Amino acid sequence: MLAQRDVDQLLGGRHADPFAVLGLHAEADMAEAGGRLWLRALLPGARSVDLLEAGSDKLVASLKLRLPDGLFEAPAGRRRKRFDYRLRVCWGDGSEGVYADAYAFGPQLPEQDLSLLARGEHPRPFEALGAHPLILGDVAGVRFAVWAPNASRVSVVGSFNGWDGRRHAMRRRHESGVWEIFVPHVAAGDLYKFELLDAGGQLLPLKADPFARAAQLRPDTASIVASALSAPKALPAERAAANARSAPISVYEVHAASWRRGAAQFPTWDELAEQLPAYAAEMGFTHLQLMPISEHPFDGSWGYQTLGLYAPSARFGPPEGFARFVAACHARGLGLLLDWVPAHFPADAHGLANFDGTQLYEYADPREGFHRDWNTLIYNFGRNEVRQFLVGNALYWTERWGVDGLRVDAVASMLYRDYSRPAGEWVPNSEGGRENFEAIALLRRMNEQLGQASPGAITMAEESTSFPGVSAPTSAGGLGFHYKWNMGWMNDTLKYMQEDPVHRRWHHDKMTFGLVYAFSENFVLPISHDEVVHGKGAMLNKMPGDAWQKFANLRAYYGFMWGHPGKKLLFMGQEFAQSSEWNHDAELPWALLEQPAHAGVQRLVRDLNTLYRAQPALHRLDCEAAGFEWLDAADAEHSVLAWLRKDEGSAPPVIVVSNLTPVPRHGYRLGVPAGYAIWTEALNTDSAHYGGSNMGNQAGQLRAEPVATQGQAQSIVLSLPPLACLFLVPA
Incomplete structure (x- = not known):
């Protein structure tokens, strides 16, 4: 029987190595001599548990309930060799089922993946971490893996285990700080989070999966098991040519939630696919650019404060709908660009902040790690695993969803350590200067990796300073972006046009x-949208003069x-001279097109x-x-x-x-x-x-x-x- 200390740790949800004691194990004092096998299962809420031989469903043993909290154990009959088994469980509510045991499965991630993850060099970390539906043998389930190097215990909890952190405590792969488990019978659509204890044994708020590829609609915050990853998609030659410096590029920037709405608060991807690409193409634009569509908790952030970088927002329906939207854009000859936000993230308790009880994803020093402008946290660009998380995400959108490129938000805030910080409230770099060498390295690496793995895809930088070489190749000392937003041109010319x-x-x-x-x-x-919000008014109303002159100026x-x-x-x-400031809570005022002046624009x-x-x-x-x-x-x-x-x-x-x-x-x-x-x-x-x-x-x-x-x-x-x-x- 299991030692009482192990029993207490299991029932308290504090056992550091549950795979060492749960499942089939030989008696410790007879292991070398081929001693009896014992089966242990921690199933809070179960009334009885039988050990069955897989395939035949032959009864091998009935497990005894050692303690009322759900720890069952018994010798596996006369079995001396490991065998494939199932557990028949009768639950307290009278229901019954036969299940494969998560603790019957060995380590999941290959050593090569773990080594790359530990060094922060995995080109596609989303293939290893997160939730991945698999079939092992004849058992369907989901492999969960999460990076939490400073946690003392990590469990996956969800709709499949009553959100009980004792049920599926994970195996730690110590060399990488990754925790993993294969949970049988979990499937796409199931809800889950991670329950962590910090290094001191304190229970942290439940955490959403940083690599989740689907998530609940706010205000709910659980991650959702998504379907298996799609195969990599190469950008077709005609799409790559349409992104070239010599090509005509005219981008229609869209906030998907407020372009045009259906009966619900948010349009679905399929509703957007039916209307938006056709409209943009008919208007002669070459590309659509969506403001951030990654999952985010607050509508009013417009997606720029994201906590689910890998998950298309549930506001518009399941992720499969986004795939159809991408296809609809390409069918109309449009490139699709996504706003991408690697600069910062909100501090919501279910997110990345203090993820394993330490500042894992963010800088620990608030002089580096807190963004004054947006009350957000700044990614620790100097940590290899964080750069890996971000660079992998950029590749994920271009390679797995087939989008044509990324517009990278707030690049200026990443490049300078003193961005929006008064003297004495920022940390200089290793040479005593203001440039953020770590962020510069991240951006270069991101652009290089996209160039190698997604040739033809493009990146655009929203960068408002005179930082040199933003769109120069990294081989020439540049950042490697394909294009840079010309914020100086926009500011100068708009000021001019506002003059009488x-x-x-x-x-x-x-x-x-x-x-x-x-x-x-x-x-x-x-x-962009930045010119028609926060009291700046619509483009039309920036123009001086009477009504006729306003339209003529525009x-x-x-x-x-x-x-x-x-x-x-x-x-x-702005393509039809919207006369009111943009409101993210309402659709565009399409009725203006009934007026000749607006239709004329x-x-x-x-x-x-x-x-x-x-x-x-x-x-x-x-x-x-x-x-x-x-x-x-x-x-x-x-x-x-x-x-x-x-x-x-x-x-x-x-x-x-x-x-x-x-x-x-x-x-x-x-x-x-x-x-x-x-x-x-x-x-x-x-x-x-x-x-x-x-x-x-x-x-x-x-x-x-x-x-x-x-x-x-x-x-x-x-x-x-x-x-x-x-x-x-x-x-």
Whole structure:
């Protein structure tokens, strides 16, 4: 019989090695001589337990209840050799079942996986950790594994064991700090969490699985056993080509919960799949970008405070629905980008904070580990296992879900140790500086691993500082992102557009300064959700003037943006000039499209996307200085800007002219490149089709004259509409 000390530890849920005493074991004093086998089972709530031979269901022994708390044990008859067995259990409520025993199964994870996990070098930690449905022999169940190196005991609890931490205490694989167990008869859809005791034996709050691939809808917090991992998906060649620097990239940014709602609070993935990809494709966008869809506890964080990095949010239904949504995007020729948040996480008790009784995932020092701006915790970027967790997650989304790339949130907050911290309240790096070397190493490693394992997938950095080489290869000392959001361009040009046109002449440099550094990175021009929240108002209402001028200014600004070098990004609702600030608790005000002015802006954005994609000069050298040439950057007096977009091949150039005052300008002479005799309007943001005054040069062709101006040997004479942008192409 089992020693009383072991019995007390088992019943108290404090035994450090339950596999050493539960299941089939030889008598300790006769083990070398082939002594009798004993069977022990800890089944609180059971009334009786019989030991059966697997396959035949032959009764081998009836176990005796040693203590009322559910510890059963008995010799296994005359058996001297281990055998496959089952337990027939009669429960206190009168129900009965036959079960395989979790403690009949040996170690689950291979030594190679454990070694890689211990070093933080496992390229796909999600294959080893988390919950994985398996069939071992003829027994179906789930292998659970969790990293908790400082815990003294870890159990998996759930709907399958009455949430009793004594039932399925896990085996510790000491070399890696990983705990594991195979629990028979658990299946996809079952709820679970981990119950941990810290090093001092104190019970911690139940923890959700950091590697859970499905989770309950808030306010419930349990993890859900997901179906088996899908096979890796290679990005098709056409999708990889659509992500290239030379490709037209126009991104429609979407908050999935508030784009368009069905009968419920949240649309399902299938409802979104039916409508959203078709709309974005019809609008001419090349990519969809979803704000974070990983599981998160608070709706108002918009997903930027996630606690389930591996789980598509239950707000939109089961994970399988997300797979269908990805397929629907690709069927429409759209790339799908996901917002990804490796910078920080909330401190909810069921999450990563103080996971095993120590600061396992976060920095221990609050000067490094607490984010003042968002009241969140910062990942410990210097810990190998944490970097492994994050890098593996990036690969998980591209490789297992087939998404086309990740937009990485809050990169600036990761790069600098003094981000939003006053002097004396941050910890310098090893060289006494402010750069976070550990975060830099994480980002480089993430980009390198995606490049190797998911070729063609892209990453975009939301990075608001002048940190050098964000989109440069890591081999050249860069961070390895494919693109960087141009926050400086967005801030400067929006400030300019908010000025009354009579004052714009004094701020002309805000529209031209972006070209000083436009090709130092591979830039995306972002008009994102951040510009229409927290009292900033809608894009339309940032524009000065009366109602007509507001719409004209917005149309002109969109023309300026689509003509400017750089990939494009526009947040949902701004494509039809939403007039109210974005509200995450309501769907977009689609009824505005019944008003001609709003419908006109929508038509303009569609046509801008169409023109951008159709004209190689507008996209092929978006990130190259050779693709841009000023025709007139100095006409501050009239607030006119004109430039040439070029392609290195045989495609014709495109002239873009912006008149950013409400004054029409007739007879405006503009220098144009030699070799093209006639120019025509390809798009005019002042067209009546878009709600404008219909002034311009639509009626005829613009013939170049041998009159030198603005450094060009020939020129054309234009009519510049008020508050408008023109796109001219050779006839």
